[in-house]
Amino acid sequence: MATINEHFLKLPANYLFSEIRKRVRDFRTNHPEAHIISLGIGDVTQPLAPAVVAAMKRAVEEMSKQETFHGYGPWEGYNFLREAIIKRDFNPRGVELDLDEVFISDGSKCDLANLQEVFGPDNVVAVADPVFPVYVDTNVMAGRTGERRENGQYEGIIYMPCTPGNDFTPELPGTHADLVYLCYPNNPTGAVATKEALETWINHAREHRSIILFDAAYAAYIADPAIPQSIYEIEGAKEVAVEFRSFSKSAGFTGIRCAYTVVPKDLQAYHGDGSPVAVNPLWFRRQSTKFNSVSYITQRGAAAALGNEGWKQCQQTIATYMRSADRLCKAFTNLGYTVYGGTDAPYIWMETPDGQSSWDFFHWLLDKAHVVCTPGSGFGAAGEGFVRLSAFATPANVDGVLERIEELAR
Amino acid sequence: MATINEHFLKLPANYLFSEIRKRVRDFRTNHPEAHIISLGIGDVTQPLAPAVVAAMKRAVEEMSKQETFHGYGPWEGYNFLREAIIKRDFNPRGVELDLDEVFISDGSKCDLANLQEVFGPDNVVAVADPVFPVYVDTNVMAGRTGERRENGQYEGIIYMPCTPGNDFTPELPGTHADLVYLCYPNNPTGAVATKEALETWINHAREHRSIILFDAAYAAYIADPAIPQSIYEIEGAKEVAVEFRSFSKSAGFTGIRCAYTVVPKDLQAYHGDGSPVAVNPLWFRRQSTKFNSVSYITQRGAAAALGNEGWKQCQQTIATYMRSADRLCKAFTNLGYTVYGGTDAPYIWMETPDGQSSWDFFHWLLDKAHVVCTPGSGFGAAGEGFVRLSAFATPANVDGVLERIEELAR
Numbered sequence: 021m022a023t024i025n026e027h028f029l030k031l032p033a034n035y036l037f038s039e040i041r042k043r044v045r046d047f048r049t050n051h052p053e054a055h056i057i058s059l060g061i062g063d064v065t066q067p068l069a070p071a072v073v074a075a076m077k078r079a080v081e082e083m084s085k086q087e088t089f090h091g092y093g094p095w096e097g098y099n100f101l102r103e104a105i106i107k108r109d110f111n112p113r114g115v116e117l118d119l120d121e122v123f124i125s126d127g128s129k130c131d132l133a134n135l136q137e138v139f140g141p142d143n144v145v146a147v148a149d150p151v152f153p154v155y156v157d158t159n160v161m162a163g164r165t166g167e168r169r170e171n172g173q174y175e176g177i178i179y180m181p182c183t184p185g186n187d188f189t190p191e192l193p194g195t196h197a198d199l200v201y202l203c204y205p206n207n208p209t210g211a212v213a214t215k216e217a218l219e220t221w222i223n224h225a226r227e228h229r230s231i232i233l234f235d236a237a238y239a240a241y242i243a244d245p246a247i248p249q250s251i252y253e254i255e256g257a258k259e260v261a262v263e264f265r266s267f268s269k270s271a272g273f274t275g276i277r278c279a280y281t282v283v284p285k286d287l288q289a290y291h292g293d294g295s296p297v298a299v300n301p302l303w304f305r306r307q308s309t310k311f312n313s314v315s316y317i318t319q320r321g322a323a324a325a326l327g328n329e330g331w332k333q334c335q336q337t338i339a340t341y342m343r344s345a346d347r348l349c350k351a352f353t354n355l356g357y358t359v360y361g362g363t364d365a366p367y368i369w370m371e372t373p374d375g376q377s378s379w380d381f382f383h384w385l386l387d388k389a390h391v392v393c394t395p396g397s398g399f400g401a402a403g404e405g406f407v408r409l410s411a412f413a414t415p416a417n418v419d420g421v422l423e424r425i426e427e428l429a430r
Numbered sequence: 431m432a433t434i435n436e437h438f439l440k441l442p443a444n445y446l447f448s449e450i451r452k453r454v455r456d457f458r459t460n461h462p463e464a465h466i467i468s469l470g471i472g473d474v475t476q477p478l479a480p481a482v483v484a485a486m487k488r489a490v491e492e493m494s495k496q497e498t499f500h501g502y503g504p505w506e507g508y509n510f511l512r513e514a515i516i517k518r519d520f521n522p523r524g525v526e527l528d529l530d531e532v533f534i535s536d537g538s539k540c541d542l543a544n545l546q547e548v549f550g551p552d553n554v555v556a557v558a559d560p561v562f563p564v565y566v567d568t569n570v571m572a573g574r575t576g577e578r579r580e581n582g583q584y585e586g587i588i589y590m591p592c593t594p595g596n597d598f599t600p601e602l603p604g605t606h607a608d609l610v611y612l613c614y615p616n617n618p619t620g621a622v623a624t625k626e627a628l629e630t631w632i633n634h635a636r637e638h639r640s641i642i643l644f645d646a647a648y649a650a651y652i653a654d655p656a657i658p659q660s661i662y663e664i665e666g667a668k669e670v671a672v673e674f675r676s677f678s679k680s681a682g683f684t685g686i687r688c689a690y691t692v693v694p695k696d697l698q699a700y701h702g703d704g705s706p707v708a709v710n711p712l713w714f715r716r717q718s719t720k721f722n723s724v725s726y727i728t729q730r731g732a733a734a735a736l737g738n739e740g741w742k743q744c745q746q747t748i749a750t751y752m753r754s755a756d757r758l759c760k761a762f763t764n765l766g767y768t769v770y771g772g773t774d775a776p777y778i779w780m781e782t783p784d785g786q787s788s789w790d791f792f793h794w795l796l797d798k799a800h801v802v803c804t805p806g807s808g809f810g811a812a813g814e815g816f817v818r819l820s821a822f823a824t825p826a827n828v829d830g831v832l833e834r835i836e837e838l839a840r
Contacts, residue, residue: 022608022641022699023550024707028715035718038505063501073494076727077487083685084483086824090685091473095448126536126687126722133720137571140433157719161547198432231432275493275500275726277536289432297434305438308445309567310543312536315728316685317486414496 027163030174036153036398037061040382047386057417057424059348059409060392062207062367064272066340066414068321069333072271075324079317090316095308097124097280101319104326105280109239109265115252121284121300123307124322126277126314128237128266132201133158134310135233135262135281138302139199139289146178146197148190150208150399150406152235155201171401181402182209188360188369189217192224200225203235205242208399208408209369210361212247218254225260229290231299232261237279240270240338242364258284262299269366269412271325271334278314278322341366344418345411351422352409355429368409369396381407389424437573440584446563446808447471450792457796467827467834469758469819470802472617472777474682476750476824478731479743482681485734489727500726505718507534507690511729514736515690519649519675525662531694531710533717534732536687536724538647538676542611543568544720545643545672545691548712549609549699556588556607558600560618560809560816562645565611581811591812592619598770598779599627602634610635613645615652618809618818619779620771622657628664635670639700641709642671647689650680650748652774668694672709679776679822681735681744688724688732751776754828755821761832762819765839778819779806791817799834 032039040060048056068076082088096102102122110117125131133154145159156177159165166175173179178197180190188211193200202221204213213221225232234251242249251261263282267273283303288296324330345362352359352370362368370393372381378395385391385407396406413421442449450470458466478486492498506512512532520527535541543564546555555569566587569575576585583589588607590600598621603610612631614623623631635642644661652659661671673692677683693713698706734740755772762769762780772778780803782791788805795801795817806816823831 021639021704022553023702024699024709024712025548025550026701028548028712029707031715031719033711033715035715038718061502065496065499065501067496067499068490068493070494073490076490076493080478080483080486080490083478083486084480086475086477089475089477089682091475091682092471092684126724129722130720138435138438140435143432154719161716161719229431272499272501274502274722277722277725289434291436292433294431297439299434301443302434302438305441305443305445306571308448309441309564309571310540312539312687314536315687315725317727318725 025161027161030160030165030168031157035157036394039398040392040394044386044392054390056390056392057413057420058392059413059421060394062269062410062412063274064269064412066272066337068272069325069330069337071327071330071333072321072324076317076321079320083317093313093316093319095311095313096120096304097122097313098316098319101323104323108326108331110250110252113248113250113253115250117252117282118285121282123281123283123303124314124319125279125281125311127268128235128264128279129154131264131279131281132233132235134306135303136162136164136199138299138306143198144176144178144196146180146193146200148182148201148203148206149179149401150182150396150403151201152203152207153399172397173401179400179402182211183402184360189213192220196228198230199233200230201233201235205238205365206361207238208367208394208396208403210365210367212242212244212364215246215248215254218248218251222254222257222260226256230260231287231289234261234263236263237266238269238365239265240334241342241366243342244364247364252282258286259288262287267322267325270338271322272337273322276318276321278318340415341411344413344415347418347422348409348411351425355425362411366411368411370407370409372405372407375405378404378407388428389421391421391424435571437571440570440575440578441567445567446804449808450802450804454796454802464800466800466802467823467830468802469823469831470804472679472820472822474679474684474822476682476747478682479735479740479747481737481740481743482731482734486727486731489730493727503723503726503729505721505723506530506714507532507723508726508729511733514733518736518741520660520662523658523660523663525660527662527692528695531692533691533693533713534724534729535689535691535721537678538645538674538689539564541674541689541691542643542645544716545713546572546574546609548709548716553608554586554588554606556590556603556610558592558611558613558616559589559811560592560806560813561611562613562617563809582807583811589810589812592621593812594770599623602630606638608640609643610640611643611645615648615775616771617648618777618804618806618813620775620777622652622654622774625656625658625664628658628661632664632667632670636666640670641697641699644671644673646673647676648679648775649675651752651776653752654774657774662692668696669698672697677732677735680748681732682747683732686728686731688728750825751821754823754825757828757832758819758821761835765835772821776821778821780817780819782815782817785815788814788817798838799831801831801834
């Protein structure tokens with residue numbers, strides 16, 4: 021008799037964003053005339069950079085001729101892309117990496133979901149609250165938690181609240197944690213971490229021999245030059261941290277799928293008896309067995325996004341989104357709302373008015389303004405009473421949102 | 431202290447094909463002048479079909495304009511592709527499927543590796559021997575096996591030998607199995623399964639409430655019209671079987687990455703107490719949480735490969751490979767070798783001469799003819815004394831192989 025993985029049943033049936041999609045679909049059925057604008061799921065709207073488009077067309081053309089056709093690529097990604105990544109994203113920040121420390125993949129979500137597989141079942145996981153749901157859900161599936169509580173939290177996970185009270189900077193976990201997920205710039209709060217804050221985390225991890233899973237998918241949105249873009253700007257980080265980066269938001273690749281994960285060769289986990297094991301070869305074994313890399317065409321596009329021309333074009337797109345973030349922040353602030361984030365991240369974390377619940381405000385905004393946001397409670401118990409607004413809408417749709425909310429306030 | 435998943439250490443350090451790659455690289459270092467021809471890894475060499483190239487270029491163009499840009503696609507894949515799949519691959523064989531039974535992915539290897547996650551740790555796994563290594567390795571990682579024995583087999587796995595003695599048709603597992611991996615057309619032996627053989631498997635699974643994981647990645651190579659292309663041509667299969675299909679070999683997508691998996695809504699697994707659970711929603715939950723679908727450009731290309739024009743072009747490419755298979759079979763047979771497969775599959779399973787070990791023959795062939803094959807022992811204990819030859823080489827390279835082996839025999 022084939023039995024199921026019972027841990028799956030601890031999860032609510034729907035992933036947060038499929039739940040939102042369902043509720044929006046229901047609304048659309050009842051209001052077919054409504055022009056709905058989404059500030060919900062963090063999905064980009066601006067077209068690919070011209071340099072990326074040109075590179076991908078060339079790559080498609082290569083695939084059309086036997087002499088230049090590419091079959092299976094290296095499991096870990098093409099060196100042309102890994103080199104471009106190190107040169108563009110790390111060397112300018114004073115970070116040196118070897119090629120075989122960079123693993124190309126089809127998404128940071130996937131890598132963040134899959135990396136936990138190389139760790140044992142008894143590791144204690146710590147996450148910020150609110151948090152991107154994938155960190156927790158994948159550890160639930162893997163059996164690293166107990167049951168789900170009424171507030172949506174799981175037994176056995178350490179939640180580190182991030183609130184206006186602590187400036188959205190979680191305190192070090194009081195209970196001992198083995199795997200610590202950090203996300204900066206933060207999704208959903210839009211907060212960033214100073215060099216000093218990250219140093220505290222690295223020192224804590226070295227002391228406790230824990231590992232930091234550092235989600236830097238939004239690094240390209242950091243405007244403040246004093247804020248680290250990579251965890252490896254912190255001394256000693258290579259021994260205790262994995263970093264996740266994505267082309268989804270930096271180059272508009274949400275529908276193209278390309279990301280990368282840095283697993284330094286110095287990074288160590290441990291046997292039960294405390295003797296060290298390098299994580300890099302375990303991840304290579306996982307990826308070469310369960311994954312088969314990313315389309316050659318996609319990798320050519322990603323490399324072009326890191327080239328001089330493509331990079332400049334992507335920076336312009338990022339500036340467009342950040343202008344939208346600024347406009348949304350100002351408009352909601354003027355209307356009396358309290359907002360956070362939106363300066364070094366494409367997300368705005370907004371308090372709901374009058375103590376409304378996140379889902380109540382979600383429905384109110386959808387009903388009154390036909391605008392979709394993401395309920396903060398979907399990101400964790402400490403997100404209750406907040407919503408996340410994404411700045412990735414088109415400028416025209418941001419105009420629409422501003423008109424509607426100003427109209428509503430009259 | 432972050433501890434590792436100790437099950438990973440049961441695996442040898444290298445996946446079979448990375449081991450071959452390493453040995454070929456060593457040979458190349460010592461023989462820089464050698465022109466090496468690979469009949470090893472099953473990688474296609476013919477360019478993409480013109481209809482696919484055109485569709486992908488159009489899709490890249492769409493991504494270059496805001497009005498036609500595509501961000502995140504549906505987790506389960508675009509309906510235009512799922513519809514094309516059902517219409518081309520199933521309806522003509524008398525099989526009806528609902529759209530939400532078809533899940534698009536970036537590779538059958540990935541799906542075959544990942545699907546086991548929705549099942550409990552105590553399921554007993556049965557595989558053919560020889561077998562595509564991913565089925566076993568991923569269950570080792572998940573802790574469903576004991577230690578590795580000297581012959582490469584793992585404690586706790588049921589191995590079903592496939593030999594010339596049983597016509598490469600495994601007998602039903604004597605011990606009770608919960609998850610049974612079957613692959614037809616078979617990688618590596620090139621064998622196919624008759625309708626009667628598959629009926630026996632389906633009846634056995636229904637009786638034992640086990641689940642068949644049916645890898646049909648090479649279905650497009652079946653020439654004999656009496657051989658089922660889909661497991662769902664067998665009555666009752668929807669209750670007990672998942673089917674994996676790929677564009678890798680049918681449309682030359684090894685470097686593009688697109689596949690799909692059919693999880694029927696009637697398919698059931700069980701709680702420990704024997705009550706049934708539908709597998710389809712569990713797989714949707716897994717995919718929507720840990721995966722983010724496939725490039726829009728890739729999905730447009732895959733749909734074009736199923737369109738009338740693209741499909742005809744792909745059939746011509748398949749015919750090219752099958753002519754190579756036929757030529758290789760005849761040439762080696764003429765030289766006194768015993769070969770199997772190669773008529774309804776792109777693989778030839780060849781006995782090594784004079785009882786040589788698989789790796790000895792691998793090195794002999796590389797050394798003498800500069801030709802790479804895949805050692806049969808890499809696919810399992812019952813593969814010892816065989817090698818797999820792939821018919822995916824270019825016709826010019828097949829010419830080269832034939833010249834060299836005929837020269838050697840003189």
